[in-house]
Amino acid sequence: MTEAAHRTDAAGAHLLVDGSRSAALLDWADGRGMSAATALLAGGLARAVEEGRDEFVTGFLAVPQVATGAALDWLLWLWADAPSSMRARLTREEDVLAAEEVMAMHRHVRDGGRFAAAEWRAARRRFASAISSDASTQVVEAIAASMWDLSETPGAIADVAQSWINGMAMIDAIVASGWTVDDHQRFEETWAAFGIAHARQNRREPDEDDAAFAARQQRYMSENPIGLSESDFARNSAWSDERQRRMQHRAAELRAGLLTLVER
Structure with a gap:
């Protein structure tokens, strides 16, 4: 590979993984006779997950002439x-x-x-x-x-x-993970609603010292339980791991x- 070709491939690899310079990626693709759709698809797949990214980009750049269509x-x-x-x-x-x-x-x-x-x-x-x-x-x-x-x-x-x-x-x-779509949706909605409500309570009132703030937070949590069990959180954690895999x-x-x- 010539030095110029190596620089072109290095630039292409960066643009495929970067994702923030679409215009530059399309210029690079045009220089290789590649359609914009194919270049953007390759970039999207490159950025989808980190695992296997380098091998994919290397394999894609190794194709001397990307097929039309x-x-x-x-x-x-x-x-x-x-x-x-x-x-x-x-x-x-x-x-x-x-x-x-x-x-x-x-x-x-x-x-x-x-x-x-x-x-x-x-x-x-x-x-x-x-x-x-x-x-x-x-x-x-x-x-x-x-x-x-x-x-x-x-x-x-x-x-x-x-x-x-x-x-x-x-x-x-x-x-x-042993959930249903409804189970998962209930968890997501319950946790989101709790987060919004708790954020409102998590603001210090004027002249509120640390002890008063902590006591108010503890009282709020006692009076407003999340509505999710340890089993719910364990299953959500298992779902998250499985989703990534x-x-x-x-x-x-x-x-x-x-x-x-x-x-x-």
Whole structure:
């Protein structure tokens, strides 16, 4: 590798991981003949979790010529062919059909077609009205995030990746931790409400000394228990650990998928 190429790769690695200089990242990608959507997707995946980041960025930069349409190829792979695909999470045939209509649009664009902004807006409305109320929220949110003209809104594909990694890690960790979605929501809402109420009490009153402040805080805690048990906190801790583990696994899966597709 020439010194100039090495400097270019070093700059690209920094931009992919940084995340705060999108314009510079897109300039770098353009210099390599890479689509903005693919560059932003790679950056989003690089930043998703720290574990495996360096290996992914190194592998991505090692591809001499990134395949045209890699971002849409990745989206279609995530829909149907990924080890944990979006399609596999839909149980109703009508939901699969609603999502397939969206994927057909993406295939058309990948193959050289184009849709006007009004057509994408109409498609988003059709999808929202066709999808069932009990369809996987994580699938629905990821698909909805994809429904844009990537030549105009290239960051949408990175939103899909973030939505899928975070959403699936959250829901799968809830199940693995022995919770239900309602249990988890109750914990989150109860803890948030307590935090807000306690913050109001955690302000010193005029001329209140340390002893009076501590006594008032103790009295408040005694009169206003949190409403969560030790078991609730233990389960939340287990959920948090499991969620992080699953985020790492999901990010590794999506990174591997992109690396396979960019080399075509």
